[in-house]
Amino acid sequence: xxxxxxxxxxxxxxxxxxxxxxxxxxxxxxxxxxxxxxxxxxxxxxxxxxxxxxxxxxxxxxxxxxxxxxxxxxxxxxxxxxxxxxxxxxxxxxxxxxxxxxxxxxxxxxxxxxxxxxxxxxxxxxxxxxxxxxxxxxxxxxxxxxxxxxxxxxxxxxxxxxxxxxxxxxxxxxxxxxxxxxxxxxxxxxxxxxxxxxxxxxxxxxxxxxxxxxxxxxxxxxxxxxxxxxxxxxxxxxxxxxxxxxxxxxxxxxxxxxx
Numbered sequence: 001x002x003x004x005x006x007x008x009x010x011x012x013x014x015x016x017x018x019x020x021x022x023x024x025x026x027x028x029x030x031x032x033x034x035x036x037x038x039x040x041x042x043x044x045x046x047x048x049x050x051x052x053x054x055x056x057x058x059x060x061x062x063x064x065x066x067x068x069x070x071x072x073x074x075x076x077x078x079x080x081x082x083x084x085x086x087x088x089x090x091x092x093x094x095x096x097x098x099x100x101x102x103x104x105x106x107x108x109x110x111x112x113x114x115x116x117x118x119x120x121x122x123x124x125x126x127x128x129x130x131x132x133x134x135x136x137x138x139x140x141x142x143x144x145x146x147x148x149x150x151x152x153x154x155x156x157x158x159x160x161x162x163x164x165x166x167x168x169x170x171x172x173x174x175x176x177x178x179x180x181x182x183x184x185x186x187x188x189x190x191x192x193x194x195x196x197x198x199x200x201x202x203x204x205x206x207x208x209x210x211x212x213x214x215x216x217x218x219x220x221x222x223x224x225x226x227x228x229x230x231x232x233x234x235x236x237x238x239x240x241x242x243x244x245x246x247x248x249x250x251x252x253x254x255x256x257x258x259x
Contacts, residue, residue, distance in 0.1 A: 035114065035115065035116050035118060035119060035222065037119070037122075037222055037223055037224055037227075038221060038222075038223055039221065040219045040220065040221055041114050041116075041195070041220050041221070041222060042060075042112065042114070042197055042218050042219060042220050043059070043060030043061075043112060044058065044059045044060035044061065045060075045134075045217060045218035045219055045220075046094075046095050046097075046216060046217050046218070047069045047095070047097040047098050047099050047215075047216060048095040048096065048097055051068075051069050056068070058099075058110060060112055061110040061111065061112050061199075062110065062111050062112060063108075063109065063110040063111070065102065065107070065108035065109055065110075066101070066102025066103055066108050067099065067100075067101060067102050067108045067109060067110045067199070067201070068099070068100055068101075068102050068103075069097045069098070069099060069100075070083060070097065070098065070100050071096050071097050072084055072085060072086045072090075072094065072096060072097070072098065073085050073086050078103075081139050081212050082139045082140060082177055083100070083214075084098060084137055084177060084178055084179055084214060085177070088177045088178035088179070089176075089177075089178030089179065089180060090135055090137075090178050090179040090180075090216065091135050091179065091181075091216055091217040093217070094216060094217065097216075098135075098179065098214055098215060098216040099199060099214065099215040099216065100201070100212065100213065100214050100215075101144070101146070101200075101201025101202070101212060101213045101214075102201070107200060107201075107202045108200065108201050108202070109198060109199060109200035109201070110198070110199050110200075111196060111197060111198040111199070112196075112197050113194055113195070113196055113197075114194060114195040114196075114197065114220070115193070115194055116128075116188075116192060116193060116194060116195055116222065117155075117193045117194070119222065120193065122224050123188050123189075123190060123191070123192050124190050124191065126187065126190055127224050127225045127226045128187065128188035128192075128222055128223075128224065128225075129185065129186070129187055129188065129222065129223050129224075129225050130150070130184075130185070130186060130187070130188050130195075130220060130221070130222055131183065131184075131185050131219075131220070131221045131222075131223065132148070132150055132167070132169065132183060132184045132185075132219070132220050133169075133181060133182070133183035133184075133217075133218075133219045134148050134169060134181070134182065134183075134215060134216070134217060134218040134219065135179035135180060135181050135182075135215065135216045135217050136148075136169070136170055136179060136180060136181075136182060136213070136214065136215060137177070137178055137179035137180060137213075137214040137215075138212045138213050138214055139212040140176055140177055144201065144202065144212040144213050145170065145200075145201060145202045145213055146170050146199075146201050146213025146214060146215060147168055147169070147170030147199070147200050147201075147213070148168065148169045148170055148197070148198070148199055148215065148218065149166060149167075149168045149196075149197075149198040149200070150166050150167055150168075150195060150196070150197055150198075150220065151163055151165075151166035151195070151196040151198070152164045152165050152166055152188060152189045152192040152195055153192065153193065153194045153195065153196060154191050154192065154193060155191070155193040156193075156194075161193070161194065164189035164190075164191055164192055165189045166196075167184055167186065169182045169183070169184055170182070170213075179214055179215075179216055181217075187225075188222065195220065197218070197220060199215055199218070200213075201213030
């Protein structure tokens with residue numbers, strides 16, 4: 001019970017400190033990349049893009065902390081810290097790398113801003129749906145925190161954007177190695193013009209020297225709920241369609257032979 005209370009307090013404190021880690025302004029919005037419905041809007045959500053060898057900056061993300069990229073199968077030099085292996089549970093289509101909090105137990109975070117102003121007509125009609133998913137993990141038995149926060153922002157007016165809503169996904173009670181998927185589906189708030197995506201991790205003092213929250217395959221897909229779905233025949237109907245087509249084809253060929 002004591003550990004649960006402590007863990008809850010750490011989560012609350014971590015969320016409260018997010019503004020001091022990644023800032024509160026809507027900065028660094030990448031408007032050069034057009035957002036396409038039905039595709040992942042997050043840049044480098046799989047940690048596979050190169051990391052700047054000089055600055056350590058993770059491609060697509062903004063950070064002022066020790067957030068890093070590490071390869072699957074890496075052996076940690078810190079006692080008690082266990083990195084995911086290639087044989088551990090995780091994304092089926094995992095690449096070589098995943099994100100992790102870094103070599104300190106304090107709060108660490110990265111963020112990116114997504115410009116969705118080109119979808120304003122769909123959003124303001126209340127027809128834009130967001131599908132958020134990601135894989136989370138940590139060192140088993142530690143109280144490390146791995147959270148993903150998405151915030152929907154209004155148009156920037158007078159240098160400030162209003163927060164219209166948001167939600168969180170994450171894990172803070174890892175009991176086994178590997179990464180495990182969580183997802184959330186919901187409507188994009190009317191008036192949204194940008195989306196903030198934030199990953200944050202915090203290690204628990206006394207367990208290890210790492211903020212051992214792990215992330216991979218982060219995806220945010222926007223769709224139009226009014227778009228017609230593709231018509232797919234029921235499995236039971238497929239044999240009938242094939243037989244019917246064969247009968248028609250035979251009849252045509254027979255008629256041509258008589259002519």
